[in-house]
Amino acid sequence: MTTVSAETNEKGGARVAVQKFGSFLSGMIMPNIPALIAWGIITALFIEAGFLPNEALASLVGPMIHYLLPLLIAMQGGRMVYETRGAVVGAIATMGVIAGSDWIVAQFNAGLPEGADALGEVHMFIGAMIMGPLGAYVIKQLDKLWEGKIKSGFEMLVNMFSAGIAGFVLAIAGFYWLAPVINALMDVMGTAVRWLIDTNLLPLTSIIIEPAKVFFLNNAxxxxxxxxxxxxxxxxxxxxxxxxxxxxxxxxxxxxxxxTIFGVGAAKATAPGALLIQFIGGIHEIYFPYVLMKPALLLAVIAGGATGVGTNMVFDAGLRAPASPGSILAVLAQTASDSYLGVILSVVLSAAVTFAVASVILLSSRRRDLAATEDSFSEAVAKTEANKGKSSSHLSNLSAATAVPAQKITNIVFACDAGMGSSAMGASVLRKKITSAGIEGVSVTNKAIAALPGNADLVITQQQLTDRAKAKEPQAVHVSVDSFMNAPEYDDVVALVRESEAQQGGPSSGAGSDQAGGVATDTRVRSDSQILTLSQVRIHAGSASQDQALTEAAEILGSAGAVTEDYLAAMRDREATVSTYMGNELAIPHGTNDAKSAVKASALSVTRYDGGVDWSGEKVTFVIGIAGVGDEHLEILAKIAELFADESEVARLKQASSEEELLRLLSAVNKG
Structure with missing residues (x-):
């Protein structure tokens, strides 16, 4: 028994390691896909064989693919490890690999006999994916060596020279040591692919690629x-x-x-919508639960994938650049001018073969599926999320649409790390939706994940926190959302509550009327002082970084006597765990649950940045810092949620010309 468990853990650990490695590679490539698309368009239009040949503009093609794209990838990889500082050092190091490869190629070509085919440039994508993160890691470790040891006034000097020297050393190392290795590796991989093509074995790669996709191992x-x-x-x-x-x-x-045609139960009901998302939207992961529901369907996707590859080989078809996401629209947009027939046929034939094989498999088990008392689709969705290693809004939507609760849903809990900010606002928004829908007897509350009661019927969390919530509330239906403000999943939850009500018979009378659509906690606002005053409202014409905005929020709350100086670190820890972006240009930074000791009183800070703040990839205009003692701030957050859920109100807040006017528009938050 012990041996089996160890083997299982080892396999799971290996799978997770491959997933993490693939996700890291994807994190470097995916943000730069627009640059690859731009390069593909320029190539398609302006090279000699393009639609609009232009010798001058065609000169962009070489420098973009050889220098710009690898350096962008290196900077993204460095940024993922050590923000901007890592990006700069990673790019310098990558330039050394690019130059080293060019030198090797030039030396090789110089020694060729006259008339021999010259060796072409090696584009250092792999070199960038190595040197970008490596350069960032090196400077990050160097910075740790003298952190706190530099005399005041010399910080900038040390920071600039240390990064420059580190970049210099890494560029030299890349030039002499890594460039030859990458050139050899690219030659080996290229030779292997050419051999597969020459021997007509390339379709067999589908035996690896198609299952790898289903288990999220394809990114590597x-x-x-x-x-x-x-x-x-x-x-x-x-x-x-x-x-x-x-x-x-x-x-x-x-x-x-x-x-869609031969399925049963929830899988059949959800397949048409999933088909549209997969084919047009390019979100392939949405079909993975259907395959996992019947593992024999792996044969269908392998057969279809191999058919598509074989068709493209017959027609010598290809794309100019990666198609991402894998939508039919993206595929056609990147199709080479001489490849439309082959590419379209490859999609049609691969779909037809997959459909034929899958239909046989579904029909062979249809009678058994119809007789089954349980629908296994929800379990397959959960397994797919487990394979991915993190929650997915697309998969969560399938769960929300198909999960059939065993009991009537009367107790909905929003959970976040601290239970003081985003969850309170999300609860307010959903409570209003449930009330508007005329549903009674449903309690909507918010709590920290650590304080989940263990008896919730439905729990809503941000995606990064769902697994923790499931551990605390294993019997509940779980719904993951991207943001708490205007999540489309709320409509699914309302429908799910109605469905549970219809199945279990009539509205609930278990919850008291004082809790119907309300909060089961004491939300009285303190009467001795206002939680938001004019000194806590600011308007800035320019922009700020996320950390600058966090620092200012903490400073305002500290000046109001609401928090200690330790609160800023707790706010940063919260963002490292999960973003406090709410939607509608609003972020509500606050501390973690462990930071309660740093909160002395309830207060808010409101800062409007007209130039915007990049908040973990989302644009934020309003940053509302929160400090809450007990539950007395929850009613205030409910009112803020109502304001920011209305786009017309957000527009009014953005147009306020002064702090006084902005406070006046927000004045409802101080009324108990």
Missing amino acids: INHGVLTPLGVTEAAENGKSILFLLEANPGPGFGVLLAF
């Missing part, structure tokens, strides 16, 4: 191998078949079409 293959090789091939030939090995939407379309 796609971004670590296929994208670098595909870009190199596209730079030489104007297109690459490698971009279509993983991105073809045909197999997913075929599976979902089979479920």
Whole structure:
């Protein structure tokens, strides 16, 4: 028994490690896909064989693919490890690898006999994916060595020279040591792919790629191998078949079409909507639960994938650049000018073959599925999320749409890390929706995850916190949201409450009328002072970084006597765990649950940044800092939620010309 458990953990650990590695590679590549698309458009239009040949503009093609794209990837990888400082050092180090590769190629070509084919440039995508994060890691560790040891006034000097020297050393190392290794590796991988193509074995890669997609192991293959090789091939030939090995939407379309026609239960009901999201939206992960529901369907997607690859080989079809997301629209947009017939046929035929095989599998078990007392689809959705290693809004939507609660839903709990901010506002928004829907007898409350009562019927959390909530409330229905303000999942929750009510019979009378659609906690506002005063409201014409905005919020709360100086660190810890972005240009930073000792009184800070704040990738105009003692701030947050849920009210708040006017528009928060 012990041996089996150890093996299981080891396999799970290996799978998670591959997923994390693939996700890291994806994190470097995906933000730079727009640059790859731009390069693809310029190539398609302006090279000699393009739609609009232009020798001058075609001169962009080489520098973009050889320098710009690798450096962008390196900077993104460095930024992921050590923010801007890491990005700069990572880019310097990558330039050394690029120059080193060019020098090796030039020396090789200089020694060739006259008339021999010259060796082409090696585009350092893999070098960028190594040196970008490595450079950032090195400077991060160096900074730790003298952190707190530099005399005041010399910090900038040390920071600038340490990063410059580190970049210099890494660039030299990349030039002499890493460049030869990367060149050799690219040659080996390129030779292997050419051998698969020459021997007509490339379709067999679907045996690896299609199952890897379903288990979220494909990113390491796609971004670590296929994208670098595909870009190199596209730079030489104007297109690459490698971009279509993983991105073809045909197999997913075929599976979902089979479920639409021959499926049963929740899988059949949700398949048409999932088909549209997968084929047009390019979100392939949405079909994975359908395959996991019947693992034999892996044969269907492998057969479909191999058919698509074979079709592209027959027609010598390819894409100019990666198609991301894997939508039919993105695929067609990147299709080379001579490849439309092959690419379209590859999608159609792969979908047809997948549909045919999947239909046979579904029909062979249809009688058993119809007789089953339990629908296994929700379990398959949960398994897919577990394979991914994190929550997905698309998969969560499937869960919300298909989960059939065993009991009537009367107790809904919003949970966040601290239970003082985002969850309170989310509860207010949903409470209003439930009341508007005429539903009675449903309590909507908010709590910290650590304080979940264990008897909730439905728990709503941000995606990063769902697994923790499931551990505390395993019997509840769980819904994950991207933000608490205007999450589309709220409509699904209202429908789910109605469904549970209809199945269990009539509205609940278990909850007291004072709790119907209300909060089960004491939300009285303190009467001795106002929680928001003019001194706590600020308007800035410019922009700020997220950390600057956090610092200002903490400073305002500290000046109001609401928090100690330790609160800023707690606010940063909260953002590191999960973003406090709420939607509608609002963020509500606050401390973690462990920071209660740093809160002396309830207070709010309101800062409007007209130039905006990049808040974990989202644009924020209003930053409302929160400090709360007990529950006395919850009613205030409910009122703020009502304001910011209304886009017209947000527009009025943005137009306020002074702090006094902004406070007046927010004055409801001080009325108990």
